[in-house]
Structure formats: C-alpha cells, structure tokens
Amino acid sequence: MRSFAGRDILSLKGFERNEFFRLFEIADRLAPIARDRKRSDLLKDKTLVTAFYQPSTRTRLAHEAAMLRLGGVVTGFSDAKMTRAGDFYQESIKDTVHMLEYYGDVIVMRHFKQGAPQEAAKWASVPVINAGDGWGEHPTQVLTDMYTIWKEKGTLDGLNFLLIGDMRMRTMHSMSYAMAQFDINATYISPPEMSLLPEFKEEIDALNLNYREVDHVKDAIADADVIYMEPVVQPDYTKARDERSGDVGLTPAQYQVTLDVMKKARQDSIILHSLPRMDELLPEVDGTRHARYWEEAFNGVVMRMSLLASVLGVME
Amino acid sequence: MRSFAGRDILSLKGFERNEFFRLFEIADRLAPIARDRKRSDLLKDKTLVTAFYQPSTRTRLAHEAAMLRLGGVVTGFSDAKMTRAGDFYQESIKDTVHMLEYYGDVIVMRHFKQGAPQEAAKWASVPVINAGDGWGEHPTQVLTDMYTIWKEKGTLDGLNFLLIGDMRMRTMHSMSYAMAQFDINATYISPPEMSLLPEFKEEIDALNLNYREVDHVKDAIADADVIYMEPVVQPDYTKARDERSGDVGLTPAQYQVTLDVMKKARQDSIILHSLPRMDELLPEVDGTRHARYWEEAFNGVVMRMSLLASVLGVME
C-alpha cells in the first residue's frame, strides 16, 4: 500500500480497498479524542490552510475542528470573493499556491472549478486535500460516508446501496468510485435530467461496478441496506427560509424518503445524508432507527482527523 | 444555586442575585490573565464554535479573545449570508446544531431571529450561549455591564439607573431582568415610538422592578448613579462615515449626553455604552471621570472568560 504521508487526497478514483480500511483504522484510533471532547498534541506543530474559493461552512468547519482536535492551528480564507478582487479569485492557481504553501503544512481546497485542487497539487510542496471541486469529486465526504456505513454494518461488502440525488454531482462521482472497490450493488434514482452521464457510465463500467437505474424509490427501497441521499431540487436562495413557503413539497414523491416509504424498508437499513436538505428527506424520519445523518456529521470530523494525521505523516 | 457546568446562557430572566455574584467572583479571579496579557491553559482542551448568523464583530471578538486567553481555540462562522446559500442560513436550527455540536464544546450564537439560541439549546449536547437574538435578549452584554458597575460602585443595591435608548431592544430587555434582582431604581428615557412595550411592562411589573419613564435626560440626570446608553438613531449605512455629514446632530437633545448635561450629574455618576455610538454620547465626555465604556470593553472579555470557564465546568 502506498504511504499516506505527504500524499494529496484529490480523487477516490484509484483509491484501493486497503487504503479505505487503513483510514478507517486510524479514524477508530483517533475517534476517542473527539468523543471525549479533548485536544491531542499530535499535530501541535502544524498549520492547516483552508482555501475555500466558494463558501462551504460544513466542510470547512469539519476540517478545522479536526485540525484543532489534533492540536494544530488553522488559517485561510472561506470565500474567495471576499478576498481582494484579483487576489485569489482572479489569479492563476500556480501563483496562489506558491503563497499558500508557505502559510501552512497542508492545504484543504474547495473550488468552483473542476480540477483546481489537482492543479494546486501540481505546484504545492505540501499535501492538497480536495474539499469539493465543481462537478468533480468530494473524496473527504465519501470517505466519511463509507466510514459511517462500515461502523454501522461492520462491512462494506455484500450491501445494497440505494442512491437518490443528482448523479452529475461530485459526491455521487466519488461514491461511485468508492463502491467499485467493494462488493456493492448500486441502485441510482434521479430525475432524468440528473441521471448518470454517458461518459461517467463508461468509467464505472470499466471499474466493473454492479449497478442499475430505477425511477421510483418505492421500486428499490425493500432491498436497500444503505439509503444515500442528496437533494434533487434547489432552494430559492433569494428568499429566507421562512419566506420559502413555496419550496416545501417541491421534491416529487418518487425521490422522497418519508415515514411511509420507510415502512417498506428493511428493518436494519440506514439513511445517510450529508445535509443541508430540502424536502427529499422529511424530519419525521429523524426519530427512527434508520437515521444516521447525525453520526455522519460526527464522523465527518473523525475522518478528517484521520486524513490530516495520515497525510501529515504522524499516523501510519 | 444551580451549577453553571453544562448550562446554557440564554436569558437573564430568572437569573438569580447569587448567580450574578458567582460569575463576578470568577471574573475577578480570571481578570489578571487578561490584564497581564497572558494565556492560561484552563481550557486548552476546548473548542469554541461561533455561530453568528449576523455579523457582530465586537461580541464575536470578545468571546474569541476570552476563549484564547483561557488557552482554548475557536472555529465557526461570522455571517451566515457568507455561508453556502442553503447551508446554515436556510436550514432548520435542529439540522445545523446537529453539526455544530461536533465541531466544538460550546456554541456562541448570534441570530437575527428571536428565540433561535433557545431552539438551538433544545438540540445541542453542548452549552449554548446567546450572543443576541433579534429583539430578544443579550445576556452576556448585560452581565458585562453589571460586572462593570459592581466593580466601580462596590455594590448593585441602592443605585439609580438612568437608561437611555430603544427600550424594545434586546439589551434593554436583559438589563431590565437583571435590575429586578437588585435594589435598583430604573428611569427609562426613549423616544415615544421606542418606549417599553405594554407586554414587557407587565413582565417587569411582575418582577416588582421599581421604575419610571421620563421624557428628558435633564429631568433625571441629577439622581443617576449609572447612565446606561444606547443609540436612539440609526446611521445611514449606505454611506461611509466620512460622507455621513447629515448624520451628525441627529439625536434630539433630550436623549443626548453632553459635557453640559454632565455638569448637572452626580460627581460619582458613571456612563456605560456598549458602542458603537452615534451622537447620543459626545466624544467630549470621553475624557471625564464619568466615562466607563473602555473599562466595559475590557470587562467584556473578562466576563466572557467567566462564562466560558463556568459553563465548561472548569471554575466553580
């Protein structure tokens, strides 16, 4: 297995089974620090640079919290539009990275443009972690999700995954690459205009992923061990939540998980959602034994601890 | 007395006399750390999460500085509009809190909506501190103010408070609840459209607060031990300070504290203002023995140190 020390985390394509398990084991060893609400001094010498060209408070804070729990410190920016115009938003990734690499010891980058973290990694003398690049990938989220499932199920093999959402999105890309490393049957459900793109299907075919596409959550819910969700509608961001009365009920029933839908589900099926949600996942489900999205949030910090400790070479 | 460990600080309604004094004592014990410009290691294991749905740099930085002085670390967001649309600004408090509680060990929340920190506290596994909720309350500011007065006067009982400002505002609400726990005579002065609301009067009547309302600062200045001020006019935020020539002189004389007004005040009266100010409090007063707003700023850090150390259970 390749060492994680000094390595960039850019994509889950080509990420191997044993690399998942290595990160899971390290996560297990570090989890007590977060659970006991402590700070270790594992990374007390290290500085994390957050380079968020787009705001993503959840992803940014999960990385920051992870770094702080490991004793490290954080600097960076949370929205490139808030930087001096022409500063980071406008200039080349190469010029920016030749600054950022001196401000800390690992760079976590969210970028509106697919491939930007890859370009950054080409120039940086420190590891670059992709925190979401346009339509590209979102490897740290999916590592979190796989870790959550592994913790709940004890295995990733032999499971049926039901995936609901926009299949053109980065999280679904990373998840598809990840599933292909395990004995997982994937069922994709999305509105037609959000279905798997032909060129992406070629990729997952080449990886020998066992998958099918269905139209209605009811047609697949009975078999699912894992229900993996993302929104299929976008809120009207011009209105505050309280004014968005029209937003409620926007998700068509065939892409929605409700208490009624869950009555047809397996007793031990679990639901994951990285949030925020629209009405594709109703709050009435939150109190059931199926919901695992709060655990997913906790694991979001633990997995980032595992990643930071690994690429910074303090855990092997 | 109820323990502060693990407790939410949401409102000063029902806050008891001896609870004020407990926080004052802890503040006195922690103040030397801030005065000597040191960091202690009392909270070296702990992370503060700042959840500011509205910017409030003073309140946010006072909490951050307090956490840092105690050896802790900080993560969070300073303006929800800067987060990904739909991220924190749009989603339910429940969903957001089930993330934030994993990013740190205490949440300080400023929200544009009254009651939001209370809602957050319902779901959070960590203490929630209300840093101002809409028209609701601002308990940490008023604890700071009461501590400042107590330090200056040696007591809170037997004092006459003159309150000038918008009586519908959160700070005045928290201050009214606080005054009711002591032998304080309150005199409220505000423009008619900013006077105490009938339902709030019922509340402070029920608390047996001894108060009156007058029209002109000159009618009450001679008796005041404490002059507690807030703006009664709002600046035109669309213009930079230098362009706002028209803003100067906006505050009617009856709500204004000037050198001339202070000539009629008691020799030992003190002025508090949490700032920023318009022209209700003229800079010509800054150099007099009455001004205590800079001490208030220093105490703003010290009181937040006391609160953080208390709710995180390291000081009793």
Place this chain on the structure above:
Amino acid sequence: MRSFAGRDILSLKGFERNEFFRLFEIADRLAPIARDRKRSDLLKDKTLVTAFYQPSTRTRLAHEAAMLRLGGVVTGFSDAKMTRAGDFYQESIKDTVHMLEYYGDVIVMRHFKQGAPQEAAKWASVPVINAGDGWGEHPTQVLTDMYTIWKEKGTLDGLNFLLIGDMRMRTMHSMSYAMAQFDINATYISPPEMSLLPEFKEEIDALNLNYREVDHVKDAIADADVIYMEPVVQPDYTKARDERSGDVGLTPAQYQVTLDVMKKARQDSIILHSLPRMDELLPEVDGTRHARYWEEAFNGVVMRMSLLASVLGVME
C-alpha cells in the same frame, strides 16, 4: 538604536539602516522554524488582532501564519464591510481601537484610508503594525522585499534598483524611503499618469535618494541588479479570470518584463513582485534564474515573524 519592544511599525520614513539589519538578523534566526514547518512557543502567551478594513488575503495570511509559527493565536476581522454596519466601518478609529486593544496584544491594521494605522497607534496600548493604508505606506511588504534582496545579494549597498509600477502607490512610497537608507541607485518606470508626485519627489530629494525616471524598461534593464515590479493596469474585477480574455495583453510593452526583455538583463539580476500580477510579468519568466517572487512569499512569513517577535519584546 531604538528598541523594537512595544513599538509601532507605521512607516519606513525614518527607519534607520541598523534597524533594517536588526530585523534581518532576527528573521534569520527565526527562519528555520518556518523552513522546518514547526511551531515555536516564543509567543505562546500572545494574541494577534487582525483589523482588515479591506480584504487583503496575502498580507493577512502572512501575518497570521507568522503568529501561528511563533506559537501565538489570532482573532480579528478580514473585511470591515462584513462587520455589522456601524460597527467598525463607520465608527471612529479611537472607539474601535479602545475595543481591539483588549482582544489581543498586537494589532495588524489594513485600512482603505491613509493615516488610519497612525491614528490607531495614538490610542492603542498595544503595538500597531501598518499592513497598508490607502495610498500611504506598506512597510511590512517592503521590509520583506529588502530582506529578500539582502539574502540574495548579501548586501543592499551598491545596487541598481529598477522599479516598475504605479509610483503613487504605498509600496513604492515605503520602498523609496527604504532605498534612501542605503547606497542604492533607483530607476523609476511608470505610465506618465502614475509617475512620482511632485510632493513625494521633494521628500525623496530631501532624503538624498539617487534616482532617475525613464520611459521604457529596455532603456534601464541592462544596469539593473534588482527589478521591482507592480501592475500598471487593473483587471476588470467584474469578470471571473476565465472571462477576462480582453485583459490579456493590456500592459504596454514598455512596462512589461518578458523572456525577451530579460535577455538584455544582467546574469545575476533578480525580479521581485509581491503579486498578484496582471500581464506585466509573464509566466514564461517564472522558470528562469531571475525569478525570486516565490522566495519573497516565503520571506513574507519570516519577516512578519521577525516583526511580531520584535514588537512583542521576545527577541532583541
């Protein structure tokens, strides 16, 4: 020599030769911490307050990274427009500083208005570092640049500086004051509307700076030991980089440094640019032995370490 402990760093006017060298020496002693990617505990008791009334991510992060490398912590704001309107953007520097001085132990201020850090220093009980004030000065950048040149050349005396950019800008002001302390010949090149202002020429004449102004980089490149650059055109900030096709080729050839221009340059000449750049400095030059802008970026952290350690009195 005046001690640096407790001192404000506001301007390079009146900064003496031996003060430059003292900061260089301290920088040399601290550089290994940054180079080895460690944190020292020299400033573990100290908090830096960043007061950026305008965003400037590079300058802010260089200071933050420096503080973190020295074991200190950071709080502050990165754009006053993001603070509560009327909070810091609108109020007087005096009122703001009488808050900020309690939030930490040194204030680094960027302000859109010339003279603001000087005004802040008048009121602050802690050192104030000018991180750029309007058209005024940018002393920490130029200290970085002079340190970079000194490291590369072993001396600052007997060198020819070629300065290309907008001579009305703060960096050029600080650099001119700095050059006057050494045996440096300065050649300024700028578009006519960006040339040295008459009142500034009087200042550098009074400092006995040896300088000339020429029209075309080709007329001066052969003599230059140091080529010191800034943009002479501004990007169209309303467009994202990818859309700004029209921006390319905006800089007239006489203010541009290209591979072709560098063929006429001295073998050992070096190019400095604090970035970001437009097309005044072409990427084709990056791979040549002349480029020193990445070293400049690294030194930007090291020089800020030297400044923070010096004004906070832990290095003499």
